[in-house]
Amino acid sequence: MKLTYTGKTKNVYALEDGNYLLQFKDDVTGENGVFDPGANTVGLTMEGAGRAGLKLTKFFFEKLQEKGIPTHYIAADIEKATMTVKPAQVFGEGLEVICRFRAVGSFLRRYGKYATDAQPLDAFVEVTLKDDDRQDPPISEDALDMLGILTKEEYQTLKSLTQQIAHVVKDELAVKGIELYDIKFEFGRVGEDKQIVLIDEISGGNMRAYKDGEYIEPLELEKMFL
Ligand SMILES: Nc1ncnc2c1ncn2[C@@H]1O[C@H](COP(=O)(O)OP(=O)(O)OP(=O)(O)O)[C@@H](O)[C@H]1O
Ligand SMILES: [Mg+2]
Secondary structure (H helix, E strand, O other), rough: EEEEEEEEEEEEOOOOOEEEEEEEEOEEEEEEEEEEOOOOEEEEEOOOHHHHHHHHHHHHHHHHHHHHOEEEEEEEEOOOOEEOOOOOEEEOOEEEEEEEEEOOOHHHHHOOOOOOOEEEEEEEEEEEEEEEEOOOEEOOOHHHHHOOOOHHHHHHHHHHHHHHHHHHHHHHHHHOOOEEEEEEEEEEEEOOOOEEEEEEEOHHEEEEEEEEOOOEEEHHOOOHHO
């Protein structure tokens, strides 16, 4: 097993059979000890955060599998806080795809002149570049195509998968009276046919969820939901 990447919240190992092992850490993104799913730095370490993130991830990836939505998921070991996945090739140096049901976070910071806090948004999709030095800039469909990161056809696939998956998560949370405001995904190409699939994780660290108008912290979400 070879360590191939040290991320902010996970380590990535290459397994001998060609698959990857994601090791979930207890670090979560944020600033000055305050959690922020949109942040590009590790803000705090919370005992049990890795396992909690993996439990939610396992739940959602298995749900997607049942529904026939393609993902990198193979198996999860909660005790060890690891997940075995198919290796994927990311777009460019990595993209994040956000789906928004209410206006909060960076959307509100950017468009506050026209949008109001928590205003409903109809599964609005936007893409950002994973580029910490440039604070993950948003990028348009035209720019993605022009810069050779994603074809227009691939963009449509990505957008449609994003909305489908976000609705699955939203509906599952709704069963527990929890409302999904926004969520962030990563995608990659897998296998010989370079199929576009969901990669990475689906946990409290990648979404903003609220109950009765109150924001739910990632660790709290796991307890409330599972
Ligand atoms: N199936 C996969 N194949 C290849 N890479 C993957 C796969 N699933 C997740 N990854 C990558 O593994 C890394 C997981 O680490 P982590 O989530 O800690 O990264 P991060 O700190 O959020 O982001 P960064 O990539 O900026 O370090 C991410 O870079 C993610 O893109
Ligand atoms: Mg990550």
